[in-house]
Amino acid sequence: MMTRIKAVFVPIFLSSFLLLTACSAPELIPEKFDATILKREQEKQSLSAHQYQLSQKARLLEAARPLLTSNTADCPQAQKYSLGVLLHRIDDYPIKQRQAITSLYSLDKRLQVLHILKNSPAMGHISPGDILLSINDEPILPEKGLSQLQAALKNGSAINLGVLRQGNALTINILPELICSYPVILSSSDTINGYADGTNIIITAGLLRFATQDNELALIIAHEMAHNTLNHVGQRFQNSAAGALLDLVLISNGIPSPLIATGIGAHLHSKGYEMEADLAGLRLLQNAGYDISGLDDFWRRMASLYPHSITHGKQNSHPTTVKRALQLEKAIEKLKIPETLSTK
Known part of the structure; x- marks a missing residue:
């Protein structure tokens, strides 16, 4: 019985396969690209996506800032001091994106200024691309930089920020502003x-x-x-x-x-x-x-x-x-x- 089923199945399978191969196929054959070209295009699109996301995030934070700074009386239990900057380091990004991000920002493990909010305390003092070196003469540890900055800003006093800008070491004095601490x-x-x-x-x-x-x-x-x-x-x-x-x-x-x-x-x-x-x-x-x-x-x-x-x-x-x-x-x-x- 099994032999008979196989004998019937094989011709049907072959005829079906031949029928499929005779089906219409695309007339325009797409180009084939090597891995290098594909990777280059991937990096290009990743950078474009990153820049778009940054512009959207910046727009959101720019719109929020006046609300957070002008209504501190409404958030007495949720306040903090801020410079109005976005910071980043290479470890903040997925491993697959790091090569492309590094080419855009010359980014490494040190904290670097990504964006400055309009009319914030940092505006006119700090520039995108500045690398943070020290806070009040205390060297910044890359993996602890954000916590060091938050601690320095806690009481609202002006801070001395050591930065590296285009190869030049600078010390900048900035007075933070009080905001509602709603991220x-x-x-x-x-x-x-x-x-x-x-x-x-x-x-x-x-x-x-x-x-x-x-x-x-x-x-x-x-x-x-x-x-x-x-x-x-x-x-x-x-x-x-x-x-x-x-x-x-x-x-x-x-x-x-x-x-x-x-x-x-x-x-x-x-x-x-x-x-x-x-x-x-x-x-x-x-x-x-x-x-x-x-x-x-x-x-x-x-x-x-x-x-x-x-x-x-x-x-x-x-x-x-x-x-x-x-x-x-x-x-x-x-x-x-x-x-x-x-x-x-």
Whole structure:
């Protein structure tokens, strides 16, 4: 029996194979490249991607800085002193990217200045490419440089920074500025979103692209910052804990409660928290000197992209774009009235 099956199978297989080889194939044959050319192109694209990501991160931090520096009264428990610089060293990058990165920055294990935020204390004193050698005459250890710098800035006093610039050793005196210590992080997600966890402010790459104007980007940063300053994360946790306690009481009395009360507690007042963060964020924006005129249109643009949000807020935990736009429009009118009166 097996012999007969094999005898039938082999001709069928051969005929099928011949049929496949007779199928249409691409007429234009792509070029073949050797490993050297492929590696060179890979490095080229890696550098381009790095520079784009840096520009996006810089834009995010530039938009956030005025909010963090102008609203320190709102973050008394979360403050630090800053120079307004981004630093990097070769060990910060994946091994596969290091050769390309080194060619771009002449980077090694020492801390080097990558970017300087506009109007920061470092602007006009430090330059991109400067290599940090010492802080207050204490040599910087490459693997401990960031912690050394943070320790030197802790009390807000001016520091003497020894740097190497184009082969010349310089000593620069800089007075740091007080900021809210909420790290602003760029997420690679393409979703249009921002969120806060009580300590950090996270903005997605999708939101960064959607918010074409810097004051729109700052609007969302301010909203998330307000969640932190108002301790909304802590309040939600307390509500969730209260719900969990209720679940425990129900279960102990023989009433099934599969974390229902916990879920209700976690989302209790969530829409109210979002509206409060919108309003508080608007005040943070105004304190930072941003033009708040017309920012209510941000939510109308959002509605154009996500029509569902016109009648249903995101995950039912957020207000609709209709309510957010109208609330923001009214709040902007109220905040602009004192400005109008003062110019008369």
